[in-house]
Amino acid sequence: MLSGGPGSGKGTQCARIVETFGFKHLSAGDLLRKEVVSASEYGTMILDTIREGRIVPSAVTVKLILREMESSDNHKFLIDGFPRSEENRIAFERITGSEPDFVLFFDCPEEEMVKRVLSRNQGRIDDNIDTIKKRLKVFEALNLPVVDHYEKRGKLHRVGKFTS
Numbered sequence: 001m002l003s004g005g006p007g008s009g010k011g012t013q014c015a016r017i018v019e020t021f022g023f024k025h026l027s028a029g030d031l032l033r034k035e036v037v038s039a040s041e042y043g044t045m046i047l048d049t050i051r052e053g054r055i056v057p058s059a060v061t062v063k064l065i066l067r068e069m070e071s072s073d074n075h076k077f078l079i080d081g082f083p084r085s086e087e088n089r090i091a092f093e094r095i096t097g098s099e100p101d102f103v104l105f106f107d108c109p110e111e112e113m114v115k116r117v118l119s120r121n122q123g124r125i126d127d128n129i130d131t132i133k134k135r136l137k138v139f140e141a142l143n144l145p146v147v148d149h150y151e152k153r154g155k156l157h158r159v160g161k162f163t164s
């Protein structure tokens with residue numbers, strides 16, 4: 001699994017990791033955006049949630065990830081941007097009965113993340129300063145406890161700034 005705040009470089013590095021190690025890449029954000037475009041029953045709710053920088057309910061995200069895992073021939077998965085919260089993590093572990101072997105965390109300074117998101121020009125509705133501020137708050141409140149959990153389990157590999 002790969003974790004990091006908005007603009008920390010998850011997508012870019014996932015492409016490289018996949019190329020080098022042959023994982024099947026599953027990006028929670030990309031799967032949710034695909035669901036919006038495909039006009040699924042959850043489309044409007046997902047779009048509103050992304051626009052607000054909030055977290056889509058675990059039931060929906062876990063279902064999308066599992067669907068991709070089950071339909072893939074590959075048995076090595078690189079799951080990016082998930083779990084985003086303890087609720088995500090617990091739901092995933094309960095449903096799959098498994099834990100990640102390895103969690104990579106991009107510990108990127110906030111100013112750098114803001115700068116990168118504002119300059120990436122990918123046409124995303126959530127790449128504006130108001131939504132970024134909300135995404136950063138959500139990241140700190142909900143995602144960092146997941147990072148702490150994996151650190152305690154000895155699974156976390158941190159890239160970037162170090163604290164003692």
Ligand code: AMP
Nearest residue numbers: 028029049050053054055056081082084
């Ligand atoms: P990302 O592409 O990873 O930056 O995700 C963009 C947006 O998709 C987030 O701000 C959330 O609104 C939503 N999202 C991404 N991953 C998840 C997840 N694991 N659970 C719920 N919502 C998510």
